[in-house]
Structures are given as structure tokens and as C-alpha cells.
Amino acid sequence: MKRLILSCCFCLALSVTPAQTSHTNIDNDQAKVLSVTVEPHQKTPVHQHVVNRVMIYLQAGRQNIDYQDGKKVLLDWKAGEAMWSPASGMHVAEITSDRPVTIVEVELKNPGSSAKAGTSSLDPVKLDSKHYQVEFENDQVRVLRVRIGAKETAPMHEHVLNRVVTYLTDQNFTVTTAEGKVQSVEHKAGDTSWGGPAKHKEENLSDKPFEALVVELKG
Structure with missing residues (x-):
């Protein structure tokens, strides 16, 4: 009987789904990037966030946040939305x-530092507003939404700052540098990548539109 009770307790423990699971994608001296999957209708343990964050939501959803000081916050977002989280x-x-x-x-x-995201004459927002638009900007980041249609090309442009890219759709690109080097670049929706300063043009080889969010780091 004792063995049966212990076995049942073990099965019950295995059946409990954690409120969230996380995976570290990038961790360097500027940023830590996590992919966190949160289950519905399960409260997290009490916790706090000691640094500012950019949150990118891959699916639509809603969230209640209850602070120990009595403050209550209701968040509601669309799939692919980016938010600032202090x-x-x-x-x-x-x-x-x-x-x-x-x-x-x-x-x-x-x-944040004195680094400015848009100082280059080839800044993509200034040069190619059709494909690059600012979601929001503050003293720590500039967040860009990139949309490149099927078979379209974004002209030569320059990224001055280090950046984190989150892919909202699959990517199948050729990227041509200012020196003429051509690279094939592929990612899956939900992937993240790290990029440094670069000057290049991009061609979407897919017959589907491409979309991504780029977090440029000023600090």
C-alpha cells in the first residue's frame, strides 16, 4: 500500500504543468534573450524583474499582473507585438x-548611452521606410519592424548598433554586403539572432512576405 501511495504521488507530480518554461537564446555583455512559453490559467511564483526588457509576443494573449503593493495591471497584446517592460x-x-x-x-x-541608432546616412528607417518602421524608441533601444514582401529587395542600408532580431515569419534571404559578398540566410519563425554593425542589402527569395522585429541596443 505504501508503494502504491508513493507511486500515485509521483504520477501526480509529473502531471502538474509548470506555469512557464524558458530557454536562453543569447547571453552577452549587452543583453540576455530568453524564449519563455507561459501556460494559460496558471499563476507564476512571486518574482521581480530587476532590469528593463523588450517583450515580443509570438501569439495573441492577455495577462493579469498582481503586485505585492496592491497594484494590478492587465495586458492585452496581438501576435507579433512588441512592448516595453520596465x-x-x-x-x-x-x-x-x-x-x-x-x-x-x-x-x-x-x-542607455550617447550611441544613436539613426546616425548613418544609410539608416534603414530614413532610407527605406517602406520596409523599416520604428515601433518605439527610448534611451536604451530602438525597436524596428521589418516587412519585406515576397520577392522584394531592401536596398543597401547600414546598422550602426548591435541588435537582436526576432523572426515572426520564416526567412529565406540572400544578403549582399557593401563589399559584394553574397550570403544565404535562413531562419524559422520564432528564432532569434544576434547581429553586429553591418552594411548590406537584402532580397526575400520566398513567395511569402517576411516580417521581423529588430531591437537595436544603445547601451
């Missing part, structure tokens, strides 16, 4: 929509 005190969070949500969290390790 450092916060102790709280419990719960996804109140009915499906799991995967969130790419870009944790910012450094304060």
Missing part, C-alpha cells in the same frame, strides 16, 4: 487567455 517589483502573473503564449524577452544589461 524593471518592476515583486508580483504574480497569470495568462488569462486560453492558449500558451511564447514571449521573447530581451533583458537589457546596460543603461
Whole structure:
């Protein structure tokens, strides 16, 4: 009987789904990038965030956040939306929509600096506003939404700052550098990548539109 009770308890423990699972994609001296999948209708343990973050939501959803000081916050987002999330005190969070949500969290390790994202004459926002648009900007980041249609090409442009890219769709590109070097670049929707300063043009080889979010790091 004792063995049966222990076995049942073990099975019960295995059947409990954790509120969230996470995977570290990037971790360097500027940022830590996590992919966090949060289950619906399960409260997280009490926790806090000690650094500012950029949150990229891969699926639509809603979330309640209850702070220990009594403050309550309701978040509601669309698939592919980016939000600024400042450092916060102790709280419990719960996804109140009915499906799991995967969130790419870009944790910012450094304060903002005098670095400016748009200083180049080849800044993509100035040069190619059809494909590059600013979602939001502050003293730590500039967040760009990139949309390149099927078989379209984005002209030669320059990224001055290091950046984190989150792919909202699959990517099948050829990238040509200012020196003429041609590279094939492929990613799956939900992937993240790290990029340094670069000057290049990009061609979408796919017959489907491409979309990504780029977090340029000023610190």
C-alpha cells in the first residue's frame, strides 16, 4: 500500500504543468534573450524583474499582473507585438487567455548611452521606410519592424548598433554586403539572432512576405 501511495504521488507530480518554461537564446555583455512559453490559467511564483526588457509576443494573449503593493495591471497584446517592460517589483502573473503564449524577452544589461541608432546616412528607417518602421524608441533601444514582401529587395542600408532580431515569419534571404559578398540566410519563425554593425542589402527569395522585429541596443 505504501508503494502504491508513493507511486500515485509521483504520477501526480509529473502531471502538474509548470506555469512557464524558458530557454536562453543569447547571453552577452549587452543583453540576455530568453524564449519563455507561459501556460494559460496558471499563476507564476512571486518574482521581480530587476532590469528593463523588450517583450515580443509570438501569439495573441492577455495577462493579469498582481503586485505585492496592491497594484494590478492587465495586458492585452496581438501576435507579433512588441512592448516595453520596465524593471518592476515583486508580483504574480497569470495568462488569462486560453492558449500558451511564447514571449521573447530581451533583458537589457546596460543603461542607455550617447550611441544613436539613426546616425548613418544609410539608416534603414530614413532610407527605406517602406520596409523599416520604428515601433518605439527610448534611451536604451530602438525597436524596428521589418516587412519585406515576397520577392522584394531592401536596398543597401547600414546598422550602426548591435541588435537582436526576432523572426515572426520564416526567412529565406540572400544578403549582399557593401563589399559584394553574397550570403544565404535562413531562419524559422520564432528564432532569434544576434547581429553586429553591418552594411548590406537584402532580397526575400520566398513567395511569402517576411516580417521581423529588430531591437537595436544603445547601451
